[in-house]
Amino acid sequence: MKRGVKGKVIKIGLIIAGLFIVIAISSNTSWGSNLFGAPVRTVVTPFQSFFSWVGGGIVSFGNYFGDTAKLKAENETNKAKIIEQAEQIRKLQEFEVENKDLQKALNLIKEYDKYDKVGGNIIAKEPGNWFSTFTIDVGSDKGVKVDSPVVDGNGLVGRIVTVNAGSAVVESVIDPYSKVSGYNSRTQKLVISLRGDINLARVGKCRLEYVDENIEVGDLIVTSGISGIFPRGLPIGKITEIHQSNTQLDSYAVVQPTVEFGKLHNVFVLVNKK
Amino acid sequence: MKKVLIYAIFLLALTLLQTNFVQGIAIFDVKPNLLIAFIIVVGLTNGSRIGAVVGFISGLIMDSYSSSPVGIYMLLGMLLGMLSGATNKNFFRDNYILTIVFAFVYTMLFETVAYFFVLAPISWSDGIGSVLINLFVSYKNFILIEAVYAIPFACALHFLSFKFLVGLNKEGRRMKYRRGY
Numbered sequence: 065m066k067r068g069v070k071g072k073v074i075k076i077g078l079i080i081a082g083l084f085i086v087i088a089i090s091s092n093t094s095w096g097s098n099l100f101g102a103p104v105r106t107v108v109t110p111f112q113s114f115f116s117w118v119g120g121g122i123v124s125f126g127n128y129f130g131d132t133a134k135l136k137a138e139n140e141t142n143k144a145k146i147i148e149q150a151e152q153i154r155k156l157q158e159f160e161v162e163n164k165d166l167q168k169a170l171n172l173i174k175e176y177d178k179y180d181k182v183g184g185n186i187i188a189k190e191p192g193n194w195f196s197t198f199t200i201d202v203g204s205d206k207g208v209k210v211d212s213p214v215v216d217g218n219g220l221v222g223r224i225v226t227v228n229a230g231s232a233v234v235e236s237v238i239d240p241y242s243k244v245s246g247y248n249s250r251t252q253k254l255v256i257s258l259r260g261d262i263n264l265a266r267v268g269k270c271r272l273e274y275v276d277e278n279i280e281v282g283d284l285i286v287t288s289g290i291s292g293i294f295p296r297g298l299p300i301g302k303i304t305e306i307h308q309s310n311t312q313l314d315s316y317a318v319v320q321p322t323v324e325f326g327k328l329h330n331v332f333v334l335v336n337k338k
Numbered sequence: 339m340k341k342v343l344i345y346a347i348f349l350l351a352l353t354l355l356q357t358n359f360v361q362g363i364a365i366f367d368v369k370p371n372l373l374i375a376f377i378i379v380v381g382l383t384n385g386s387r388i389g390a391v392v393g394f395i396s397g398l399i400m401d402s403y404s405s406s407p408v409g410i411y412m413l414l415g416m417l418l419g420m421l422s423g424a425t426n427k428n429f430f431r432d433n434y435i436l437t438i439v440f441a442f443v444y445t446m447l448f449e450t451v452a453y454f455f456v457l458a459p460i461s462w463s464d465g466i467g468s469v470l471i472n473l474f475v476s477y478k479n480f481i482l483i484e485a486v487y488a489i490p491f492a493c494a495l496h497f498l499s500f501k502f503l504v505g506l507n508k509e510g511r512r513m514k515y516r517r518g519y
Binding site: 076079080083084086087088090091187188189190191192193194195197199225226233235239240241242262263266267 | 353356357358360361367368369371373399400402403404405406407408409410412413416420449452453456457460472475476479480484
């Protein structure tokens with residue numbers, strides 16, 4: 065082998081070996097992934113916050129014109145008074161939905177009074193198709209830590225996996241790396257493993273393993289609190305399908321999370337009170 | 339310095355597009371991966387060395403936003419950039435056919451290897467059968483769609499690359515004046 069080529073091969077080999085060491089460190093420690101990932105997020109986060117804000121503005125702008133066009137169409141077919149009344153009804157319905165969401169969020173907040181709730185906006189989503197993670201605009205400067213639970217008004221969203229000063233990455237309950245233990249709120253039985261599944265994550269669902277014959281479609285699964293990461297009783301999702309097999313080991317159920325991940329824009333991080 | 343700045347602007351712009359806006363153009367819930375397309379095109383147009391560096395940095399960006407152990411995408415990105423660069427000997431300015439073929443083939447390859455590094459370890463406890471079934475389902479559900487979806491973005495990046503990036507290094511300058519006839 066020529067000297068130059070040999071040198072190149074050694075260099076590449078050393079880089080690959082170094083990367084394997086990085087992978088080994090970051091897969092076994094949370095500080096490892098923070099150490100390597102945080103600098104990138106620190107550079108990109110301010111831009112992301114700005115673009116997220118611009119994106120939101122564009123959507124609102126588009127919606128504004130959409131609504132105007134809709135009203136004009138109605139104006140042509142109805143009298144002014146009817147339009148006014150219809151608009152009032154629509155607004156009332158919006159307020160009702162909003163009120164219900166806020167009520168739910170408030171109930172949840174009351175339930176977990178021992179935590180400080182830090183509100184965060186989603187500023188970035190995972191670039192690829194394998195994972196269901198997203199980045200929020202609050203970080204260690206607001207007391208957010210690795211493993212802090214993340215919720216919204218409807219229930220458990222996930223947990224923090226990496227954090228730096230101004231941002232944090234949330235691993236949602238539908239992410240393939242996510243594993244949560246819970247219990248069935250109807251039977252009060254413990255369910256060991258609720259985990260993300262790459263193929264179910266695409267449709268916003270996750271998988272409950274080792275199910276027994278007592279489980280039914282519609283059962284609500286809530287957090288057990290056993291892991292010490294999540295508080296007990298947070299709603300995770302409802303059973304939508306059951307796949308029974310000869311053995312309990314092969315039986316599983318599909319869970320539809322109570323959180324609608326496709327419509328998620330804001331979350332609360334639960335931070336232990338000082 | 340100019341070279342580093344131009345690559346940095348490209349990477350920043352693609353990262354922002356990938357993490358903020360690409361969700362909106364998903365087909366069958368599958369997002370295109372602009373960063374993978376960029377690594378492939380940079381490798382093809384600028385050679386192995388630049389391809390590997392861009393692949394390494396793009397991988398670091400992907401790693402920092404995912405829940406997988408950091409380093410996997412850095413390694414895969416770097417290897418993809420090197421591999422893509424190794425095939426640039428037959429590449430020339432107007433050759434979009436090669437861009438189309440390699441965008442498809444390399445995206446498939448990248449995601450297949452990524453599956454074995456990132457997701458196979460999770461389902462390994464369920465047995466080899468489960469690992470292979472999940473791979474097959476992943477092909478059906480999104481790897482194939484993602485590979486096809488990479489093509490138009492790779493072509494757009496090919497165009498932009500010849501406009502802004504090729505010529506910034508020696509290998510690229512040779513490429514700039516190479517013709518297919």
